[in-house]
Amino acid sequence: MIIGKDISPQNNVYHIGAKIIQVLKGYDSDSIDFFEVYSDLNKCEKVSFNLFSLALDWLYLLGVIDNNEGQLKRCF
Numbered sequence: 001m002i003i004g005k006d007i008s009p010q011n012n013v014y015h016i017g018a019k020i021i022q023v024l025k026g027y028d029s030d031s032i033d034f035f036e037v038y039s040d041l042n043k044c045e046k047v048s049f050n051l052f053s054l055a056l057d058w059l060y061l062l063g064v065i066d067n068n069e070g071q072l073k074r075c076f
């Protein structure tokens with residue numbers, strides 16, 4: 001992936017992915033509702049739903065999360 005010079009760090013998939021991991025670490029359960037994670041992420045940092053979805057796709061490709069019928073499963 002090529003990182004563009006014209007994008008702000010707050011709108012970068014790497015940055016949002018790191019924030020999602022921080023949110024997921026705050027849960028006791030390994031399986032968390034998709035929309036609950038989005039809501040909790042927006043409490044600390046405003047993120048569009050499209051960018052949130054893109055960051056989740058990136059984390060899924062890395063093997064950090066998995067999808068279980070609408071529930072996000074931590075793999076760490």
